[in-house]
Amino acid sequence: MDDLFTITELADELSITTRTIRFYEEQGLLSPGRLGSTRVYTLRDRARLSLIMRGKRLGFSIRDIQEYLELYDADPKHQKQTGALLAKARARIVELEEQMDSLKLTLCELRAIERTAAEALGEDMESDAGQTCRDD
Template sequence: MATGSASAEHDRTWTIAQVAEEFGVTHRTVRHYEELGLISPERRGTTRVYHRRDRTRLGLILRGRRLGFPLEEIRTIIDLYDVPRGRRSQLEYVLGQIDERRADLEQRRRDLDAALAELGDFERRCRTDLARLA
């Protein structure tokens, strides 16, 4: 379903099979995100047609899931990409949301670093104890 000319690259489309394969998820996962309204492919009869926007949103959804965000938080984040930019109040809102997300991610990074350091210390103690027993 992909169109090929350079001028049509912006209008390229993908099937559910192509999108699922590209992102390493099942068709069911893709349909689930559609049912939740997180992506909205065009329908041509019974066929789902995915555009660049759908692929971008799916990538953001999957990244958010990998980072441990709940789906409603992911919805908020990806919806920011659709907010028309240009009005001062909208830009200020988006920047505030970006600051909140960044602060949350930085805290998660600190928490992960601390947990990894604790695991490393515990592992060293276990290995030392094991070596004493040998």
Template sequence: MTQPTKLYTISELADELDVTPRAIRFYEDKGLLSPQRAGMTRVYTHRDRGRLILILRGKRLGFSLREIREWLALYEADPDQVTQMQALSEKIADRLRELEQQQVDLEETLVELRRIQDQVQAHLAAKTDS
């Protein structure tokens, strides 16, 4: 006998994944989620839950909604997920390059700020010593 498919309300899904119902509705408005309806109530399947997990992971890693949408579309088009994984690998490589450049930029900014702070402190020390 087959198990009935687990359905989630928006509140259950939000609580389980630690997001707000508003965030879920936002992803719906952007076409990333398409819940079913039971009367006036949105109901989400296990598949919707999985998509939301991927969306949240993509956002946390800094991917745009456009990039996430493309990746989800590939998932639908390629059941073997080969194309999706290749595209994801390229996006990850791009994101790594971006973050590594940001890291270099941040380190340079920190060095410059420390240098300026040292100069300011030296100037203040000279003024208070005189």
């Protein structure tokens, strides 16, 4: 049973809950075997779960991850999978850069509010006196 894992072993190894693993099973991303009433996972299942967790950490949807895994199974040379991954990664980069720009603007505006409120209360603040907020 060196190449088989229980749900608890897999959850512990990946620092996730057994409920998380069951959720991915319900979504059709994992299909464990059974030894009696015990779910057992193969090295392939462990690799798939690692890919799923990485995809979630990078902000990909369950559907994106499912498409990626299906391509992996269907394309032994992984050309389609790699092309799809590249396209999804580029789209995610653009999305995150837009979010970062928006966060920078929000922080700038909040700092301006903070300065104004602190001045109104007579608090002394180290300031970025000339800083203006731009949406560019």
